[in-house]
Amino acid sequence: MNIAILFGGSSYEHEISIVSAITLKKVLKKSNLSFIFCDANREFYLIDAKNMKSNHFSDGAYKKDKKLLLKKGGFCIESMFGLKEQNLGTVLNLIHGRDGEDGKIASLLEFNDIAYISPRVDASVLSYNKLYTKLYAQSLGVKVVPYSVLNVGDGRDIELEYPVIIKPVRLGSSIGVSIVKSKEELDYALDVAFEFDTHVLIEPFIEGVLEYNQAGCKTSEFELSIVEEPNKEEFLDFEKKYLDFSRDGKVSDADVTIELKTAMQETFKKVYANIFEGSIIRCDFFVVDGEVLLNEINPIPGSMANYLFEDFEGMVGRLVNSLPKEPTIKIDYSYIHSIQSAKGGKA
C-alpha cells in the first residue's frame, strides 16, 4: 500500500502535526510511505523517511529537500526537463488545524483528482468550526452541550452561570481555551480566545462530567474503535501534549455499560454518515444523566487515533479501497449549441 503522509501546514498545530507524522511512520510498518511536508509558507517538500525527525523541520534543514508542486493528477518535482510527476499513492491528510481541517487541503486534493484520506470540504468546514458542528449535530437530532456565541465586536455579557469554558470556534488542541470560574476572570479569557479567532463559544463547564472518545471510519462497513476515557486533567502541558500526539501504544477499553457504548456508537454513525466518508475521525462525547452529548468532532485526530484500533494499518488499507468519488459531470455544450442554432450560428 502506497501512502503519502501530508503534514505541517500554516496552522497553530503545525508542530504537533510533525509529531503526528513521525508517530504514524512507526505505526504504518507494512506500508510504502512517502512524506510530504507543507511548510509554514505553504510550500510542499518531499521528505526522505530517514529525515523524519523533528529537528529536520525546526532547524529548517527540510529546505534542502525536493520541492513539490501540486497539479492535476498528482504532486510533481520541477526539474530541468519540466515537471516530473511523482507516484506517491493515496494522500493521508495529517495537517491538524488550519489548512488541514478547514477544507483547504481537501479542496486542493479533490480538485486535482488525487485519492486522499481526509474529511471532504463540507465535513471539514462543519467540524473545524465548533459552532457549525453544533448546528449540524442538532439537525441530526444529536444532543450537544448548551452554548452561546460571542463575536469579537459584541458586548461581553454572558447569560450562562459560572464556571464556563471559553473556546475559539475554530481551533483544536485546546489552543485559546480557558475555564472561567467567575465574572472577574471573563475578560482575560475572552482576550486570550479572541487572539485566535473572531468568534468564541461559551459553554457551561461541567465539573467531573463523564467524557469518552470514539473514533472510527466507514470502509465497506463501519469500523469503530474501542471507547477511550481521555485524560481528565484541566490542562496538558507541552510534555503531556507531546505524549498525546505521539501515542502508538494501545489503551484499554473504557469501563462503560453496553447500553452506553451502543448509544455512543449509534451517535458516531449518525454524525459520520454521508459527509465524513473517506476520513477517520474521533467524536468526543459527554455523558450527562445517562444521555450522550456530542462535545466536538476531531476531523483529523492526533496520530489518527491509531492507538484506539485493533488493526489500524489494515483499516487504513480498507479505507483506501472505499474512498468516495465525486460524481462525474458531463459537459457537452448542448446549452450553448442550442443558443447558437437559435441565433443562426452566431453567439
Added chain:
Amino acid sequence: MNIAILFGGSSYEHEISIVSAITLKKVLKKSNLSFIFCDANREFYLIDAKNMKSNHFSDGAYKKDKKLLLKKGGFCIESMFGLKEQNLGTVLNLIHGRDGEDGKIASLLEFNDIAYISPRVDASVLSYNKLYTKLYAQSLGVKVVPYSVLNVGDGRDIELEYPVIIKPVRLGSSIGVSIVKSKEELDYALDVAFEFDTHVLIEPFIEGVLEYNQAGCKTSEFELSIVEEPNKEEFLDFEKKYLDFSRDGKVSDADVTIELKTAMQETFKKVYANIFEGSIIRCDFFVVDGEVLLNEINPIPGSMANYLFEDFEGMVGRLVNSLPKEPTIKIDYSYIHSIQSAKGGKA
C-alpha cells in the same frame, strides 16, 4: 484595476458561467481584464479577450490557448525556461455551481495567496448547500421557509402538504428542481432530484408568494443593490435562462414599502456579516404575511447581479481594496525546541 475573471469549472453550470463571463467583459469597461477558463477537466487556460465568445469553448478551440498552472503566489505559464508567473491581478471567481461555489476555488486561491473576490471556504459550504444555509440562517435568528430533507436511501413519505417544491440540496440555477402538485408526481420528481444529489430538500410551494432579490457586498461599508422582483415564471427555458445570465441592462427598483425594504436590507447584512466578506452575493427572500424569509443565498450570482447596482464597476474596485486577509500564524518551533531541550537535544 487588474481583474482576472475565472470561469467554467467542473459544474452543471459550466456553460452559464461562460455566458456570465462574456457578459462581465461588456460590463467592466474601464478595467484591465484577463480571462482564466477552467475547463471540464479542471485545466486552466488563459483566454485572449478577443476569443471570449461561446463557440471558442464549445468547439474546443480554447485548447490551443496557453495553459496555466496554479502555484503559490499566482498563475503561471509552463515554458521551456520553467514556470513563468503571470501578474493577472485580483481573481474574480465566476464559476457557478460545483468548484466555484462549493469552496474548492476559494481554497485554491486562499492557499496559494492570491487576492480574490469570492465567498471564502466557510461561506461557500454554508451557501452552496441549501440545508446548511437553513441551519446557518436559523442560528442568526433569520427566518426560513419550512423544510424537510430526504436522503437518497430514505423512504419517500413526506409530511408537508402538497404542492411542494423539491430541490437537490447542492445545486443552483433551478437544476433538478420540480414543483410537485400531488402524491402521484412525487416519485418522478424525487428521481430527477436524486440524479443530481444524494440529499433533497422539500419545501411547501407557496403559490403567488412575494419574492425579492437583494444583492450587495461590504467594502468599507455595506453597498446594497436595489431590490429586484424576479421573473415569476415557474420554469425558465434555455433562451430565458441565457437572457438571465447575460443581463447587463438596469432593472427598476421593486415597488415595496420602506419598512419591507429596510427589513430585507437588515436581513441581508445579518446573513453577510462576518463570513461573506470579500464576495458579492444575492439573497433571495420570500415575504409571507409581511415577514421576511430567507429562501436562498446565491454566493456567485449570474453575471454578479451587475444590473442591480448603480455603479457596479466602482463597487468592484472598492471591494478589491477591502478584501479580507487570513490572519498570519507565526511558526517558531518553540514547542519542538522545548521537547528537544527536555530530551537533551535529541528528538
